[in-house]
Amino acid sequence: MDLQTEHKEMTFLLADDHSIVRHGIEIVIHECIPEATVYHTSSLYQIEELIESKNVDILIVDAHFPDGNSLHILPQLKSSYPNLRILIFSGLEENLHAIKFIHAGANGYLSKLSEEEEVEQAIRSIVHKGEYISEMSRNLLVQYANNPNSINPLNSLTKRELQIAEMYAEGYGNLEIANQLDIKQNTVSTIKKNIFDKLKIENLVELIELIKTHHKI
Numbered sequence: 001m002d003l004q005t006e007h008k009e010m011t012f013l014l015a016d017d018h019s020i021v022r023h024g025i026e027i028v029i030h031e032c033i034p035e036a037t038v039y040h041t042s043s044l045y046q047i048e049e050l051i052e053s054k055n056v057d058i059l060i061v062d063a064h065f066p067d068g069n070s071l072h073i074l075p076q077l078k079s080s081y082p083n084l085r086i087l088i089f090s091g092l093e094e095n096l097h098a099i100k101f102i103h104a105g106a107n108g109y110l111s112k113l114s115e116e117e118e119v120e121q122a123i124r125s126i127v128h129k130g131e132y133i134s135e136m137s138r139n140l141l142v143q144y145a146n147n148p149n150s151i152n153p154l155n156s157l158t159k160r161e162l163q164i165a166e167m168y169a170e171g172y173g174n175l176e177i178a179n180q181l182d183i184k185q186n187t188v189s190t191i192k193k194n195i196f197d198k199l200k201i202e203n204l205v206e207l208i209e210l211i212k213t214h215h216k217i
């Protein structure tokens with residue numbers, strides 16, 4: 001049975017706050033599956049309502065929206081709609097972000113920098129196989145299984161070190177951290193050095209970026 005006949009009733013939901021992205025993906029979908037039904041939304045919090053009301057089979061969703069992060073709704077979506085296939089389509093670097101979305105319930109991760117041929121491949125894969133795991137994501141999953149800290153270096157920090165790292169990321173200085181945690185300032189400085197050594201970073205800018213990228217992976 002060919003793709004068009006087998007999947008003519010397939011229903012997609014495209015969730016992205018940029019209409020040009022949604023319409024571009026819709027064009028590729030209809031090239032792959034001319035009879036597919038495609039719905040759009042620019043709001044993160046309209047996604048579940050549309051999945052329910054439109055009986056959506058495949059959700060193609062951005063990572064970030066003005067009203068939130070799709071990472072936080074994935075577990076609930078997979079729990080409520082276990083047959084729903086979810087493809088993250090994001091401008092965020094795959095090597096830094098794919099694993100946390102896949103672990104949260106996504107069936108694949110595709111970069112917005114991908115060529116049209118790869119976008120088509122991802123759509124066909126998510127339709128036929130129920131997932132799209134790129135070679136990079138596959139390697140990351142193996143790497144993560146062998147060494148979780150290689151994907152999220154924050155896992156190497158103690159609870160206290162992570163707490164202080166978060167406070168630095170929020171803009172607190174050594175004295176403020178010492179006063180809030182009721183510890184000596186030189187203790188804070190020592191912990192800061194340990195944090196930098198473990199994460200192999202040299203300044204607070206790098207620390208803040210790591211916190212933004214990897215916290216709650």
